[in-house]
Amino acid sequence: MSARVPERGSWLEASARARVAGLLDANSFTEFLGPEQREMSPHLSLFDLPRAFDDGVVVGRGKLGGRPVFVAAQDGRFMGGTFGEISGSKIVGLLRAARDGAAGDDAPRTVLLLLDTGGVRLQEANAGELAVSEIIRAIAEARRAGITVIALVGGKAGAFGGGGIITACCSRIVVSRHGRISVSGPEVIETNQGIEEFDSKDRALVWRITGGRTRWLTGGADRYVADEIRAFREAAMALGAEDAAPFDLFRLQAEQSRLEQRLQVDGDSRDATQIWTRRGLDEPERVGDMTEHDFVVLADREAPNHDAR
């Protein structure tokens, strides 16, 4: 029984490997550069930090609803899921393989990125920063080649720093309430700008600014799902089955309009409650406290319907 896929389990609580196992069709996953090859960070020992045999990233291929997919998953519990030289380059290599259709006739047309990251790993900051940039370039090239890249965000580390930027470079974004997406973390903003700008100890405020519900309501995510591996799987299957939207001028012009409009409508906001009030939501101050069921009902009603990413 111990090998049973915990489909109904929490995405938040699961390890990267458990997420991959539960997301994909049973027993369909093959890992590339797996832990048995012991490709560990060449830098962490200098800081007297423990290393991991997979450097905190799992990459490979499998099947989702019978269709071949590539998948990369960050483990937020190892070094905060950060982008280092090895962990970042594993994702770069996977995206380049997808771009090239390198697996032949059965080549996956979908890449799933399971982001769970605080951003660049500061102990190897320069390599991590470059990896983020290379991932962004590789996503653009893969999408240009007709590949759909789907970001799944619902882990404890969220998707911060370069991870937040990478998320918004993907074709589609699936988020749960725990999927905080941002560039600068609240602590960094507080340290640099003062507590009156952002009180990082105010948990409710942090969730309202960066959390999955706010991202979804403002158009920063395409699907809002409950915190279940099964729910992420269903969303990824539905999005992966769609035809890949071409990565072209038309699409980015549409995104330009979408983001310009957001600034025109909500640009004076400093808290999500202002945005929710403007949307006409009942009791906007309660959005953060709503039950998952109530929010999913709301989410269906208020679904942002755009294809501009």
Next chain:
Amino acid sequence: MTLDELAEALFTGGHALEQDDLGVVAGNATSGNGVELRVVGIVGGRPLGVDAAIRLSRIVLEHVAGGNGAPLLMLVDTQSQKMARRDELLGLNEYLAHLSKSLALASLEGVRTIGLLYGGAAAGAFIATALSTERLVAVPGAEPSVMDLPSIARVTKLPLERLKEMAGTTPIFAPGLDHLAATGAVAECWDADRSGYAARLDALLSEGGEVADRRDELGAERKGRLRAAEIARRVRGEASGRARS
């Protein structure tokens, strides 16, 4: 180096640049050899928030839509992304990603993109501007970084003095042009003699249409990032079904 000094040195065929209240620069210029260029930039050491980012991406996309295919030169003297609650609430990650994607699209549409870093650029602002161009040139005054050492000390809980020591022997984490260039981030570092800039720009512009991202290979050649290219290559190999080595 000021923007005017840099522009005079680069664009010996002439230039007309305008700068707005957020430090966003736009204009047209002509190289020494008479190549027409579109110029865009974020200057004056201003942070990159949602308002500046959306203006920059508009300039880039309008140029791509214009269809004349002139190379795009991006001038960069910024700092980090703007650190503000409002910008994060509004989805700064989407605005920075959109700018980065717009520059990538320009490349894919055959518009050469060249970054010119002559001041600061850190973290997400560095990623969305300078690092999103095909070829990045740095001139004296360029101070790229991921995070400053005091902040790294805070996050890693290591004493600043120890980090400073380590930075001398372990450049993989330390801020600064030499360290970033060694990783492959910067294609060319130009020296302080500005008289050569116009010719070097023309040399870059006359390069072939090769736009593949080879920064990991460059990092290996320069011995500043020894493993990245190899790891990416091996994953790609296993993904394409080749036997494990």
